[in-house]
Amino acid sequence: MRHSHFFRAALLLLLFSPAALHAQEPQYPAYDTTAEELADIQRVIDATLPDVEAMLKKKGSFLPFATVILANDSIADIAVKDSAKAYTADDLKEELSIDALKGAYKAVVIFSAGRINDPSDGKETKAVLVFAEHTNDDFAYLFYYPYKITARKEVIFGESFGDFAPQVMFKP
Numbered sequence: 001m002r003h004s005h006f007f008r009a010a011l012l013l014l015l016f017s018p019a020a021l022h023a024q025e026p027q028y029p030a031y032d033t034t035a036e037e038l039a040d041i042q043r044v045i046d047a048t049l050p051d052v053e054a055m056l057k058k059k060g061s062f063l064p065f066a067t068v069i070l071a072n073d074s075i076a077d078i079a080v081k082d083s084a085k086a087y088t089a090d091d092l093k094e095e096l097s098i099d100a101l102k103g104a105y106k107a108v109v110i111f112s113a114g115r116i117n118d119p120s121d122g123k124e125t126k127a128v129l130v131f132a133e134h135t136n137d138d139f140a141y142l143f144y145y146p147y148k149i150t151a152r153k154e155v156i157f158g159e160s161f162g163d164f165a166p167q168v169m170f171k172p
Contacts, residue, residue: 037107037134040069041141044109045130047075049145052111052128056147056155064089064112066096068105088112089131097169100135107134108169118146119161133169140165 032038048067055062064087066078078096087095089112096108109132116127130143142165146158 037136038141040107040134041109041132044069044075044107044132045143048077048109048111049128051077053155056113056128056149057153060149061113062111063087064092064110066092066108066110068096068109069107071104071106073106089129093131093168100133100169101172103135105135105169107132109133116144116146118158120159125158131165133167135170137170138167140167 044067052062068076068078070076078092089110092110096105096110099105100108109130112129112131114127114129115124116129117123118125118127125146126148128145128147130141130145132141132143141162143160143162145160148156148158150156
């Protein structure tokens, strides 16, 4: 079974590579997959998706959280825990913008679970939603990773896709 693990790892790398992402009706220039900013964001996504997959296997969903690249180029996870309320991705954006504007982060990537219309068939499906900003960009990236969970609790990702959005956290 060693080969099946290799195949799965190769498939995940293919699915989550910048080249596998494409913009839908972009309001901004097309993705420059060689840009340092997108490489940084991809590094965060690659480091975090195994944890996302583990949470989906265990619970079928997860609360929004962020993974950042700090000013010193290290990666850190950030989760806001407040028993009085459940934080949303927008709450995280608001909280993280304070330190983003102070220069504490090079990139901020927020992960959440949600539903989207899959462009491959137009049907609503579960997806990992990724909102990413980089200090060197004037816009944000949106990435969508449709998935299904099998009866055996295996997570199967569909074809990922992306778009652009206005930048929020690095704008005063």
